Amino acid sequence: METATAKSAHPVYRSRGLASETMRRLKKNKGAIIGLIFMVLLVVVTIASGFIYDYEKDIIGQNISERFKAPGLEYPFGTDQVGRNIFARVIYGARFSLAISAGAVAIGLVVGIILGSIAGFYGGLVDDIIMRINDVLYAIPNIMIAVVIVSLLGTNTFNLLLALSVSATTTVSRVARASVMTIRGQEFIEAAYAIGVPTWKIILKHIVPNCLSPIIVQTTLLIGTTIIATSSLSFLGIGVPAPAPEWGAMLSEGRDYMRSAGYICVIPGFAIMLTVLALNLLGDGLRDALDPKLKK
Amino acid sequence: MTENILEIRDLVVHYETDEGCVQAVNNINVIIGKKTILGLVGETGAGKTTTALSILNLVPNPPGIIKSGSIILNGVDVLKLPPKKMEEVRGNDVAMIFQDPMTALNPVMTIGEQIAESVMIHGERSKEKALNRAREMLEQVGIPASRSGDYPHQLSGGMRQRVVIAIALACNPKLLIADEPTTALDVTIQAQILELIKELNRKFDTSMLLITHDLGVIADVCDRVAVMYAGRIVEEGTLEEVFNDTLHPYTEGLFNSLPNLRKRGEELVPIKGMMPDPMNLPKGCAFAPRCPYTIDECTEAVPELKKIGSHLVACRRYEDKNFRLRRNS
Amino acid sequence: MIRFIIQRLLQLIPAILISSFIIFFAMNLTGGDPAMIIAGDKASAERIEQVREEYGFNDPVPVQYIRYMAGLVRGDMGISYVTNKDVFKSFMARLPATMELAFASVFFAVLLSIPLGIYTAINQNTWKDNLGMVFALFGVSMPNFWLGLILILFFSLRLGWFPSGGRSGIISVVLPAATVGLGLAALITRTTRSAMLDVIRQDYIRTAKAKGASDRAVIYKHALGNALIPIITVIGLQLANVLTGSVLAESVFAWPGIARLIFDHISKRDTPMVTGSIILCSIMMCLVNTVVDIIYAFVDPRIKAQYVRKG
Numbered sequence: 001m002e003t004a005t006a007k008s009a010h011p012v013y014r015s016r017g018l019a020s021e022t023m024r025r026l027k028k029n030k031g032a033i034i035g036l037i038f039m040v041l042l043v044v045v046t047i048a049s050g051f052i053y054d055y056e057k058d059i060i061g062q063n064i065s066e067r068f069k070a071p072g073l074e075y076p077f078g079t080d081q082v083g084r085n086i087f088a089r090v091i092y093g094a095r096f097s098l099a100i101s102a103g104a105v106a107i108g109l110v111v112g113i114i115l116g117s118i119a120g121f122y123g124g125l126v127d128d129i130i131m132r133i134n135d136v137l138y139a140i141p142n143i144m145i146a147v148v149i150v151s152l153l154g155t156n157t158f159n160l161l162l163a164l165s166v167s168a169t170t171t172v173s174r175v176a177r178a179s180v181m182t183i184r185g186q187e188f189i190e191a192a193y194a195i196g197v198p199t200w201k202i203i204l205k206h207i208v209p210n211c212l213s214p215i216i217v218q219t220t221l222l223i224g225t226t227i228i229a230t231s232s233l234s235f236l237g238i239g240v241p242a243p244a245p246e247w248g249a250m251l252s253e254g255r256d257y258m259r260s261a262g263y264i265c266v267i268p269g270f271a272i273m274l275t276v277l278a279l280n281l282l283g284d285g286l287r288d289a290l291d292p293k294l295k296k
Numbered sequence: 297m298t299e300n301i302l303e304i305r306d307l308v309v310h311y312e313t314d315e316g317c318v319q320a321v322n323n324i325n326v327i328i329g330k331k332t333i334l335g336l337v338g339e340t341g342a343g344k345t346t347t348a349l350s351i352l353n354l355v356p357n358p359p360g361i362i363k364s365g366s367i368i369l370n371g372v373d374v375l376k377l378p379p380k381k382m383e384e385v386r387g388n389d390v391a392m393i394f395q396d397p398m399t400a401l402n403p404v405m406t407i408g409e410q411i412a413e414s415v416m417i418h419g420e421r422s423k424e425k426a427l428n429r430a431r432e433m434l435e436q437v438g439i440p441a442s443r444s445g446d447y448p449h450q451l452s453g454g455m456r457q458r459v460v461i462a463i464a465l466a467c468n469p470k471l472l473i474a475d476e477p478t479t480a481l482d483v484t485i486q487a488q489i490l491e492l493i494k495e496l497n498r499k500f501d502t503s504m505l506l507i508t509h510d511l512g513v514i515a516d517v518c519d520r521v522a523v524m525y526a527g528r529i530v531e532e533g534t535l536e537e538v539f540n541d542t543l544h545p546y547t548e549g550l551f552n553s554l555p556n557l558r559k560r561g562e563e564l565v566p567i568k569g570m571m572p573d574p575m576n577l578p579k580g581c582a583f584a585p586r587c588p589y590t591i592d593e594c595t596e597a598v599p600e601l602k603k604i605g606s607h608l609v610a611c612r613r614y615e616d617k618n619f620r621l622r623r624n625s
Numbered sequence: 626m627i628r629f630i631i632q633r634l635l636q637l638i639p640a641i642l643i644s645s646f647i648i649f650f651a652m653n654l655t656g657g658d659p660a661m662i663i664a665g666d667k668a669s670a671e672r673i674e675q676v677r678e679e680y681g682f683n684d685p686v687p688v689q690y691i692r693y694m695a696g697l698v699r700g701d702m703g704i705s706y707v708t709n710k711d712v713f714k715s716f717m718a719r720l721p722a723t724m725e726l727a728f729a730s731v732f733f734a735v736l737l738s739i740p741l742g743i744y745t746a747i748n749q750n751t752w753k754d755n756l757g758m759v760f761a762l763f764g765v766s767m768p769n770f771w772l773g774l775i776l777i778l779f780f781s782l783r784l785g786w787f788p789s790g791g792r793s794g795i796i797s798v799v800l801p802a803a804t805v806g807l808g809l810a811a812l813i814t815r816t817t818r819s820a821m822l823d824v825i826r827q828d829y830i831r832t833a834k835a836k837g838a839s840d841r842a843v844i845y846k847h848a849l850g851n852a853l854i855p856i857i858t859v860i861g862l863q864l865a866n867v868l869t870g871s872v873l874a875e876s877v878f879a880w881p882g883i884a885r886l887i888f889d890h891i892s893k894r895d896t897p898m899v900t901g902s903i904i905l906c907s908i909m910m911c912l913v914n915t916v917v918d919i920i921y922a923f924v925d926p927r928i929k930a931q932y933v934r935k936g
Contacts (some may be wrong), residue, residue, distance in 0.1 A: 284762075
């Protein structure tokens, strides 16, 4: 009986209602829907491109006789300095940005939620240590952190993921800590304590579900910023190495031909921007849908 | 008819939101004469504050829309005034005291500046003179003039409410609207602030619309009383008429839910149920679902405000000449 | 107030200790041999050994760190392994370029974003608001280096109005500042808008309107005054960010700034240059934060009261 009372005040018990309510509000937001459709399409198209194109031949294979073809019927986005089909490379290349960013943000989510929850839940010295380090990292521009880590540890996929996950971790742990701290003080948590629920169970069953909405929103936005960071590192030559069709790497290669063939640079940049824009639209829409108070 | 400071005629205000249309104020008529204090009583959500904001034409829009009606303030229909003219009216002809003094003052301006601002908007050119007037006003409301350089966070709640009153009265408005001016304050401070309002009202010859849910405050301050329920006035008369010869069952309910110090041990009789959803008002009398006297006719059409005996009431039960409230029988 | 500033500056010491410690050890423990870089590619084994001895690379890393910190206390930041130049002087030589770019871009951003933020807030949920927000959304979604390239493509290669890179007088800062500034503007616009929307809902805005204050006075005097704190916070953060993190804009425009200095030397394992630059950068960021905190006190009397109470 006591458990029932403790839980009846528990916001998550309306979770099904909340999820469908969120969807209903999200559907009204045109921008969010456009963003969502774009992201779904992008994932489908990039997976499909793996079946349509042969990596060795169509994506990185050179074809000097076809070089510098401007965008047209045959090549929708034109061809680059060694005659590769930019359209194929752009849609194929989406997988690098998406996979690396999703991976880095996933690492950031796991580490960030654990650190943030611990800091927020226990407070005191643990909180101080975690948050001081977090403050230092948060103050440094995230591109510089990534540059330093990759340059020091060397350029490979693991180090790239590590470097990119640092800034995701700092953001997520801040959000998680703040949510945990607000929720920790509320009465249903005290009630759960009073009836002897163990701490880890309280964190897992009561606190984590209640932090979800800000974290969902942040995740969407973080994938966007991480896509930009990934391509920035590639642009600087320390991310995904050429000839892989990562968008930033394509841009960097095209730089030398800007005067004669600007589209080689312009098109991959558009791809980055539209993807990040879609994620931002979706993130903003989710924020409004999950927290209607903010919109009014 | 120019004797009247304020005449609200057939005012309808709705809030149109995504979820639906909130019928906040439905066709009300209010008249306030010179030097009169009218008390507007009702529960939270009855539309009192919306009525008050309509007089200043400050109903937050969107979502609020003044659908129809007129508000004649000092002979001018404020709802028809262009924005520039309306700014001249606000603070000068009509001023307002708000409910929560903790949030009603701008935290980054000194209290002196905030009072002086009102003076300068309404004609004073010299900042020096405006600040002098502000210091004068502070003394009037019982705050030493030397504190005019203080910021709101340096004052207590009661003091802040005094500042809000000083801002409101700085330009000698003809009508003062006080929206639950004492609700957010401690009981001892409440009495002081009420005394202050009464005293200044007498001194400045201001008419006043006092909004409250506290019948004690009404009894203490007002000349006339209007009882509001679900966006309508259900009973209106002089203080004596409404208090001694209560006509509307809702007003009776309000009295019954008050503890009486002289009859200790007597059980309170709360009004059953809740206010109807203002998005979905019943077809008939809005109070019918909670009313102990309801008959079938009550749910058919909205009762009109009619003179029954000494004063106005909106209740169809009085069509029966022998109908009396329990309180009066 | 002065005690508050001194306190803030004292907080720098642990920050310097931590950041120098991490960077120094990371540089030394992640492989690569600075002796080979110093001695050059074709140097003999003996020569490399000689360099190791000379620079003390054979000592354990903690000993090297203590030696470095001892130098730092005396005001000696060491000499670059790569250029053989004094670290402090090399940093200072790059500082004006970085400051010029940082202030120019923040100036550009503020000029554009605060009016836009206010405009969108007072026209909330109209097409004007939506248009402004779409612009801001494009701004945050655009990769900095790409915007830089497009600006070069159009204004420099096509129209020839501005140089495409390098630092040569006031005209050369326009494109880099626009590149960095546009991204910042998007962020500041969003912050300004939401801060204004937040303030406009407050009771004291209603009080001001009830006094008869005009819309203009309500917005600029009452609302903006109260919305300034979050706006200043985001501007300060962005300024600190561009002072150290404009590596992309600096590399697109061949701008001789600090971020490029660190980026170029980090791969060459130039420990004194990188460690020294990062220490100087953290001092710079701390100064920016302190200035921001002092501005808070002038904007909000409640914050000033806090400082005075704490001493």
